[in-house]
Amino acid sequence: PVLVVDYGAQYAQLIARRVRETQIYSEVVPHDTPVEEIVRRDPAALVLSGGPSSVYAEDAPQVDPALFEAGVPVFGICYGFQAMTAALGGTVEHTGTREYGRTELEITGDGGALHEELPGHHPVWMSHGDSVSKAPEGFTVTAGSKDTPVAAYEDRNRRLAGVQYHPEVAHSPHGQEVLRRFLHDIAGIKPQWTTASIVDDTVQAIREQVGDRRAICGLSGGVDSAVAGALVQRAIGEQLTCVFVDHGLLRAGERAQVERDFVAATGVKLVTVDATEQFLGALAGVTDPEEKRKIIGREFIRSFEQAARDLVQGSEGDVDFLVQGTLYPDVVESGGGSGAANIKSHHNVGGLPDDLQFQLVEPLRALFKDEVRRVGLELGLPETIVHRQPFPGPGLGIRIIGEVTADRLETLRAADSIAREELTAAGLDRDIWQCPVVLLADVRSVGVQGDGRTYGHPVVLRPVSSEDAMTADWTRLPYDVLERISTRITNEVAEVNRVTLDVTSKPPGTIEWE
């Protein structure tokens, strides 16, 4: 792999993704990983990430000079560029001028392998206080900026290079090309990490792990569990059974989509558990959001475990494996990356107990979300499953403000389905992260329809744009789309006589209302 050495930047995972976009496999490792450990992993190249520190700060993470003697190509970015400079005998100065944000890069000479034939001046994203004033021995300086004499250098013989700016962010429009040139041209790595190769390798690994034993997979209706299930199905076929718990809190058409589209695309054995009454019974009279979440989580585990027991009893062999859709960012964030399986705290099926007697199969452990989507398409899953909006495990139960009842669910389902239809028809699915529709079931307002007074409930549209749901902004939907949604909901859903728009970012609001 190409190892991205993480110096504490929020950018390390992004760099790994960008490396993978050049069709080369990449993983993140912490900066305190010993050089011997790094060399033992036989990396095709190293990328030293940016970081918050100054190389002169007391606790600044240093780069061990031994790293450059291993013959491994190295690319330094921002802090990594400066740390590399210091380790190799160049000069990093505390200039006092900070460069932050969009900056003009000025190419010097022919631009070297990294910048050759790119525009002589082009914008890049900078974020630094210290500057490199003198490159180490043997390096050619190929770019500078107004405040930084040395903004890029390279030594093609030793296959070492670095840039002061952040090539991984979208604000550096040629950044991806520069990263690609380092990996392909300077480091000489062959691009082989393709969706097809991911599928082949993963299928092989699952076969080795599971052998001729049996596995179950809980489907949540979300992208990750669907793709994980489809991969395991491709690997072990009949030895897999998928379990889908219908808790009655699903959106319109979701159960049918799993039962019809997912099964058609994969040929998987599917057991659907109809647990609507069980869930609604447990939720009766409950209005507190946290209490709702706990009840839904608990009932979910009960239904899933019951289904698993039924399955074991009704068949000749034991079920030894549980398939989970854990993604690479979860692995990095829980400090894992290599070695023992790390059960993350919240997963697709909503918190299974530790004493569940299964070994885990986690076929998506190495992948980012966009890769998971591409794998899904490669496996023949329909767009409707692969590009669906994130939907919370507790479902519509936390989008009804007030008690959850069958009637209220029906009302919300109808309104939600109209909003989704209109957003899709307007081609906005890829522009929004998700658009919860929330029913204010305990609020009523007066309206007039036909010649009569109405006294109905409002719904709230909550369209948000986000990269990762940690932060979000409210999406500026076109007025004509809002108008169509509003008109249709108030005309077609009898109990709703008012449509409102949530214009709160996150923070301070969360995406969901409960």
Ligand code: XMP
């Ligand atoms: P919040 O409301 O915290 O939501 O801003 C962030 C993202 O997480 C989703 N979400 C959940 N997903 N189980 C899930 O699988 C949950 O309990 C849950 N709660 C919120 C939410 O839809 C948004 O994408």
